[in-house]
Amino acid sequence: MRRFLAPVIVFALTCMVFPVLAPGAARAAAGPCVGAPPADGTVYAETRQFVDTQSWWMPDVDQANNSITNNGHVHLGACLPERETISSGNVTVNVRVILHDNPGTANYVSMVFITSDTEAVVQKCYLRATAADFTCPGPSSTGDGDFVCAGTCERWLTFSRPITDFNRSGLQEIHLRAFVPEPDGNEMRTSLNFQTDIQNGRSPSDVSRYPFLRGKGWYTHAGYCESSVRSVPIPDAPVSGVWTPAVGLTTHPNASLPATHSFISIDPDFHAIPANRGTVLWDSAGPYGPEPFGSAPISIDTRTLANGVHKLHLRTSCRDNTLGSTNSGVTVIPFTVAN
Template sequence: MLTQPQNCTGWPEPRFWIEAQLWWTDVGQNVSSDSRHFHIGGCMPYNQTLSGKVTFDILAQLHNNQDHIFKEIYFLAPLPSNATGIVLDTSNHKIGTTGPIKFGCSQLTCMNVYRIEVDTSLISQDCTSALRLRAETALADGVQPNLDVGNGYVYAPELSFKVHISNGNPACPVRYSPDYVPEVPTIAAGFNDFPWSYTRLSVFKDALPTKPLSGNWTIRQLMSFDQRLFNRVSPPVAPVTRSFVTLNPKFHVVDPATGIAMPILGSIQLDVDDMIYRNLVIDTTKLPNGRSIFFFRSDAFVEPGTILPDTIPWLPGVNHTFSGGKPHPGGTSSAVLAFAFFVNNPIPSTSTS
């Protein structure tokens, strides 16, 4: 029986709501109100020890996205420590999948829940690693590729989160270095024409808050990735052009009288026109007690007329012909990492003498 995917009680181990989103906004449109979205998320056993088969109920959502479908949602085994982070052929890495699906949406918003059984015994080494959830998308039946409106490119939202794998297998090799601190960030990624145009972001140093917060909450080393640093492409194809953090937004509010999107941006904590690598302090006393949502978005604007390269500098012999050399129409690719946290501050006394 499927669970209510945002209620993380009742699982055999502690779980926490984490979600990745991939947004695409055509050039000239408003990112907050005019984007089309892919969401994948669920109650994840973040920082828990896993063995054998583990059940996940994944909530998939489409917003303003009538031309596309989800065609498969799956989990990937953690990458080895020396991997590039790019997996072109996922078939040998899948440890749990929906199999082929056709989840589309003819309305403004649609959602569906899929149960996926993940076999952690297929992971060859026992490690503290990032378990990876990814969705592949495609054009809906009858929709023709039209690169002028972004139809025909690849969109692949991805989420990874920290787990401890324990199946009695050999341990991961240890890197002996006095300045090396192993990091398994919680990370979201959004790929458009994978792997050329993408945005990535992470919460690096700190664990996600799994207990109620009070007072000031400091998040160390929020990071939005930029191809200038991580893809060694010069000039960058799609550099990070905005990093945005808010709490409790509601992007899909529609004025019932006009049908016009009226997004509520929430309590904005950070809004920078560049990539970031920094700490962030949030005053939880300004939030209501109970459940809140942390929302972190990284935007990468693709200039109209950009021609995506067909060769990859660090993968010799691998070629891509996404658009046949046709200039990209331009737009904004965004990755989102969202997770739930709880606040429990003392309630000021209202008694009078």
């Protein structure tokens, strides 16, 4: 089934097109994080948006639903300084982790700084059952995290590292990644990659490998399944009229299963009972954008939406016939409508 908010969607001709900010979107001054949950009321020195990435391990409609094939979700979200400039002090990011119907024991979240010639884990924060929110706990006595959940539970971690930890200046990448070992011995991961302009006095060298916002689900054997936003930066200020960001819902190019379904919606709530699919813009077999790692525009007529903050939900599913379930990678970005 295909549903469209606008009648025409034109696919990108190449898998490596990175559009600039789309018409109707603009940059804004610093202030509260756009779309932030109430728990994070920080007023940041630069404009930020709360971006959520999710990993799902859930069976398709024709796959058996049992304790091996259904491990629910893990969310990783944060107020990101995506494409903003940081010229002093630390990169500080509050990270929210949610387990939803996930039987695993959450281990830790890592923050990785990626430059044109290095990739280094600069901080690990462990997910602990009794630790206070907005801290960076160490491991338990076993050397791992010990956060488990029945139903839906959340934890907040705070990462903070000096910008001098980047060995280059200019456009650099930050990678956040959460690890959840599952009872059957497999592992679920979710990760979020974004870029920030770092001005630390080091020699300039912009990152060029996949320089766009992307959220990934990962599961043992299945590999990565990815949803990305290619129109960078994502809008700080309100959008109006027809907003046409470029997105990619595809597999990852490195040893991962192909995308078997793609879904794009505005303001869904899959934790509601019954689940709310939101305003569905696309729901179809296969990727959205040419494989591998392509992209295409999606037209959003903001005049059909109420003024205020909305969420664009991108979900790519990659079926794993060997393990009998489906790995999905989700990226959710906020945008503000003002018509």
